[in-house]
Amino acid sequence: MMWxxxxxxxxxLLNTILRASxxxxxxxxxMAPGWAPPxxxxxxxxxxxxxxxxxxxxxGGSMLIFLAALQNVPPxxxxxxxxxxxxxxxxxxxxxxxxxxxxxxxxxxxxxxGSLQVFNExxxxxGGGPRDSTLFYVLYLYQKGFADFEFGYASALAWILFAVxxxxxxxxxxxxxxxVYYEGDQP
Amino acid sequence: xxxxxxxxxxxxxxxxxxxxFLFPIIWSFSTSLKSLDQVFEFPPKLWINDAKWENYPxxxxxxxxxxxxGNSLILSICTTSGQVLTASMVGFAFARLRWPGRDAWFxxxxxxxxxxxxxxxxxxxxxxxxxxWVNTYKPLIVPGWLxxxxxxxxxxxxxxxxxxxxxxxxxxxxGATTWQIYWRIFLPNCKPVIxxxxxxxxxxxxxxxxxxxxxxxxxxxxxxxxxLRMYQAIEGAWVNYLMAASxxxxxxxxxxFFFAQRYFIGGLLLSGSKS
Numbered sequence: 001m002m003w004x005x006x007x008x009x010x011x012x013l014l015n016t017i018l019r020a021s022x023x024x025x026x027x028x029x030x031m032a033p034g035w036a037p038p039x040x041x042x043x044x045x046x047x048x049x050x051x052x053x054x055x056x057x058x059x060g061g062s063m064l065i066f067l068a069a070l071q072n073v074p075p076x077x078x079x080x081x082x083x084x085x086x087x088x089x090x091x092x093x094x095x096x097x098x099x100x101x102x103x104x105x106x107x108x109x110x111x112x113x114g115s116l117q118v119f120n121e122x123x124x125x126x127g128g129g130p131r132d133s134t135l136f137y138v139l140y141l142y143q144k145g146f147a148d149f150e151f152g153y154a155s156a157l158a159w160i161l162f163a164v165x166x167x168x169x170x171x172x173x174x175x176x177x178x179x180v181y182y183e184g185d186q187p
Numbered sequence: 188x189x190x191x192x193x194x195x196x197x198x199x200x201x202x203x204x205x206x207x208f209l210f211p212i213i214w215s216f217s218t219s220l221k222s223l224d225q226v227f228e229f230p231p232k233l234w235i236n237d238a239k240w241e242n243y244p245x246x247x248x249x250x251x252x253x254x255x256x257g258n259s260l261i262l263s264i265c266t267t268s269g270q271v272l273t274a275s276m277v278g279f280a281f282a283r284l285r286w287p288g289r290d291a292w293f294x295x296x297x298x299x300x301x302x303x304x305x306x307x308x309x310x311x312x313x314x315x316x317x318x319x320w321v322n323t324y325k326p327l328i329v330p331g332w333l334x335x336x337x338x339x340x341x342x343x344x345x346x347x348x349x350x351x352x353x354x355x356x357x358x359x360x361x362g363a364t365t366w367q368i369y370w371r372i373f374l375p376n377c378k379p380v381i382x383x384x385x386x387x388x389x390x391x392x393x394x395x396x397x398x399x400x401x402x403x404x405x406x407x408x409x410x411x412x413x414x415l416r417m418y419q420a421i422e423g424a425w426v427n428y429l430m431a432a433s434x435x436x437x438x439x440x441x442x443x444f445f446f447a448q449r450y451f452i453g454g455l456l457l458s459g460s461k462s
Contacts, residue, residue, distance in 0.1 A: 006211065013214060057208065061387055065342065068379035071451055072349060102345040109297075110338065117303050138303045145305065158306040165301040182348040184283070184355075 004125055007040040007050050041126055044133035051121055051134060062107045069103035098181045105180045109172055116165050137161055219430035226426050246428035247435060254407065255414035262324055262410055263392040266331035270388045271381060274335030278343025279369045300337045312401060326402045339384050346380040347373055382450035390440055411436045
């Protein structure tokens with residue numbers, strides 16, 4: 001609801017701000033006049049970026065998981081690294097990243113599964129339009145199953161998606177042996 | 188550049204970013220205090236001089252909102268506590284116990300996340316219908332007590348695998364049982380994760396719309412997610428009232444977050460192991 005309003009092309013919040021800043025830039029000569037902000041959800045070219053922006057804004061869940069992982073990094077490791085003369089940047093790459101790699105792995109897998117199943121935003125806000133630019137796979141599946149009542153076709157669609165997600169996940173899981181570090185797994 | 192100046196710059200940057208993320212919330216709060224004319228005013232104003240606090244009682248008395256919120260509290264608390272408890276147990280079993288077929292079962296667990304939920308609606312409904320649970324809270328609460336969902340099990344497993352073996356071995360030498368290792372070593376050392384799971388699960392249960400829509404048809408047992416949708420259908424055109432009702436519906440989540448926040452700070456393991 002709120003998002004529909006923010007992205008509304010003429011009076012929407014985002015475009016009001018964009019237009020005001022563009023006017024400023026034109027005023028000091030950094031931009032040529034006549035620029036118009038995108039129509040977001042009404043424009044097939046901009047509807048997907050608008051959805052991406054929305055999802056970035058709601059990334060709080062993954063952030064929470066990273067926060068929990070960061071809290072679990074033992075401070076002693078940083079102290080040891082500092083004594084060995086490691087800079088903050090090296091500490092980040094050689095202590096923080098390996099220590100939180102199980103959480104990165106988790107967020108990566110969940111993120112891929114979740115994005116391939118994206119549904120709610122399109123269902124509630126655009127219904128797949130404009131010109132099918134936000135007709136995501138699961139939305140199409142839902143329409144086939146629950147609007148056209150072609151349950152067999154919809155179930156087949158679901159299994160194909162299932163196989164695709166399986167493939168992606170299997171690839172990440174395979175690669176995880178190379179970059180995910182579990183403190184408790186060492187011999 | 189001095190340290191103090193740098194700190195201030197970082198602080199300002201963080202404030203700016205937080206404002207960007209908070210802006211939609213601030214905006215809906217300001218909208219909830221406007222009259223309908225002011226809502227559609229152009230250009231829109233963020234600050235309003237004559238705040239209409241009476242919008243709140245006006246919006247909240249149209250439907251029994253407080254009963255809906257009470258229903259949501261019962262549902263979310265019952266489900267979330269089950270999810271935290273059982274998902275952590277299953278996660279522990281996947282991370283630390285050795286049993287036949289463990290890795291195969293983990294694959295099965297992951298697979299349950301990959302099938303789009305929409306496909307499962309009908310089979311699940313049939314199952315709960317067969318059990319005679321339709322129109323009760325059971326279809327919404329009981330699954331939470333049976334493992335709590337692949338997402339949370341996977342999350343707990345990731346964190347439990349990061350706990351050093353030494354801690355577990357030391358406990359075992361002291362004669363701890365597996366249950367005691369789980370309850371007295373793993374759980375206390377994973378407070379940030381427990382808080383994360385509790386928050387994420389509570390939010391998901393609070394906002395769950397599909398579940399209650401399918402399984403509950405009695406007006407008086409509706410949770411707030413359904414109540415808000417009903418309100419939107421009745422008076423959705425009054426954006427200011429709708430915003431007021433939505434904000435009240437969200438407020439328990441904010442309270443929960445403030446309450447859970449202290450578990451994110453400190454409480455950290457490895458006081459004993461690792462020198």
